[in-house]
Amino acid sequence: MTAPARPRTSEQLIRAEEPVLAHNYHPLPVVVARAEGSWVEDVEGNRYLDMLAGYSALNFGHRHPALVEAAHRQLDRLTLTSRAFHNDRLAEFAERLAELTGMDMVLPMNTGAEAVESGIKVARKWAYDVKGVPEGRATIVVAAENFHGRTTTIVGFSTDETARAGFGPFTPGFKVVPYNDLAALEAAVDDTTAAVLIEPVQGEAGVIVPDDGYLAGVRELTRRAGCLFVADEIQSGLGRTGRTLAVEHEDVLPDVLLLGKALGGGIVPVSAVVARREVLGVLRPGEHGSTFGGNPLAAAVGTAVVELLETGEFQRRAAELGVVLRDGLADLVGRGVTGFRARGLWAGVDVEPALGTGREISERLMREGVLVKDTHGSTIRLAPPLTITTEELRSALGALEKVLV
Numbered sequence: 068m069t070a071p072a073r074p075r076t077s078e079q080l081i082r083a084e085e086p087v088l089a090h091n092y093h094p095l096p097v098v099v100a101r102a103e104g105s106w107v108e109d110v111e112g113n114r115y116l117d118m119l120a121g122y123s124a125l126n127f128g129h130r131h132p133a134l135v136e137a138a139h140r141q142l143d144r145l146t147l148t149s150r151a152f153h154n155d156r157l158a159e160f161a162e163r164l165a166e167l168t169g170m171d172m173v174l175p176m177n178t179g180a181e182a183v184e185s186g187i188k189v190a191r192k193w194a195y196d197v198k199g200v201p202e203g204r205a206t207i208v209v210a211a212e213n214f215h216g217r218t219t220t221i222v223g224f225s226t227d228e229t230a231r232a233g234f235g236p237f238t239p240g241f242k243v244v245p246y247n248d249l250a251a252l253e254a255a256v257d258d259t260t261a262a263v264l265i266e267p268v269q270g271e272a273g274v275i276v277p278d279d280g281y282l283a284g285v286r287e288l289t290r291r292a293g294c295l296f297v298a299d300e301i302q303s304g305l306g307r308t309g310r311t312l313a314v315e316h317e318d319v320l321p322d323v324l325l326l327g328k329a330l331g332g333g334i335v336p337v338s339a340v341v342a343r344r345e346v347l348g349v350l351r352p353g354e355h356g357s358t359f360g361g362n363p364l365a366a367a368v369g370t371a372v373v374e375l376l377e378t379g380e381f382q383r384r385a386a387e388l389g390v391v392l393r394d395g396l397a398d399l400v401g402r403g404v405t406g407f408r409a410r411g412l413w414a415g416v417d418v419e420p421a422l423g424t425g426r427e428i429s430e431r432l433m434r435e436g437v438l439v440k441d442t443h444g445s446t447i448r449l450a451p452p453l454t455i456t457t458e459e460l461r462s463a464l465g466a467l468e469k470v471l472v
């Protein structure tokens with residue numbers, strides 16, 4: 068009999084990762100052991116307010132009771148069938164997700180990158196089968212500074228050298244144009260264009276909110292050009308911006324929506340391509356698939372997520388608390404903050420470079436009990452759970468003021 072392992076400290080656990088974990092991340096030096104709502108607790112029992120929320124995968128906070136209950140109930144009954152057979156949870160998930168988003172059909176996948184890959188395949192198939200683009204010629208127009216995931220095809224049309232360099236050769240058929248530039252988009256679209264693929268708000272780029280009229284312009288332009296508008300709402304969707312979808316801010320409905328992150332309720336990876344029947348209907352049996360996509364556990368959790376969003380409560384909270392966030396940040400402009408962009412409960416904050424890098428500010432905030440993530444250079448990103456209280460949000464803004472002023 069070996070003695071039970073002594074619990075290890077945060078420092079020991081961080082050191083233990085070094086030789087055995089691939090170094091593709093540089094996490095803040097906090098080792099989380101448990102969490103509830105907006106709060107996480109480290110191995111030593113220190114508590115932190117989670118102002119990142121798993122890059123919006125935790126829109127409903129950690130372990131939302133309704134989501135945990137749905138998962139528990141399903142765990143006790145059926146977890147996986149593969150799509151070789153039907154399962155009794157998938158129809159309801161697809162019906163309610165389509166209804167929530169104003170679409171007709173759902174293709175369930177797991178991660179965000181898979182939803183993007185699937186969206187690309189569907190758009191190309193549509194271009195050949197419906198639009199009549201000559202085989203092998205379909206193009207997809209994307210925006211500079213995009214973030215759509217980490218597969219080889221997706222990083223191939225990234226403009227971030229760190230994400231791309233060393234991973235080629237890449238999939239052809241993509242054209243990159245500046246974001247928020249309708250004239251450039253218009254010039255790039257032609258008879259071979261299957262789709263325009265953009266984020267309605269560019270998250271990883273630093274929460275870049277396009278000018279009013281851009282999304283409506285993309286809708287109008289793609290309709291006129293006879294190509295698809297594919298909106299990657301993996302981070303911007305499902306309540307984050309104060310609406311179910313960020314495209315609702317301009318009252319537009321794309322042809323294809325890519326969803327992920329919060330769709331899994333912070334419990335399991337759940338993503339989906341959601342589209343009109345004329346588009347998703349192009350897929351025939353055997354042409355696409357996923358062993359785990361649409362599994363009953365994912366469908367049960369995903370249905371519970373849709374049920375939370377059907378109430379409108381989280382979208383409303385994001386809109387209302389978004390005002391508190393925006394006011395708080397406006398108050399810091401000129402006092403350590405050089406500028407910020409916000410939509411709903413989501414902000415990219417540019418910090419005075421003399422005060423430190425985004426990473427250094429994040430480490431200082433961590434010591435104040437607030438967890439955030441830097442993006443490029445001196446920008447930090449705030450995306451708290453939509454369940455955060457006004458007091459908690461104000462305390463996070465207070466901690467930001469303390470480390471900056």
Ligand SMILES: *Cc1c(COP(=O)(O)O)cnc(C)c1O
Nearest residue numbers: 178179180214215216299301302
């Ligand atoms: C996170 C993200 C993805 C990729 O999702 P993964 O689940 O990490 O593969 C794609 N698009 C956007 C906009 C994202 O924010």
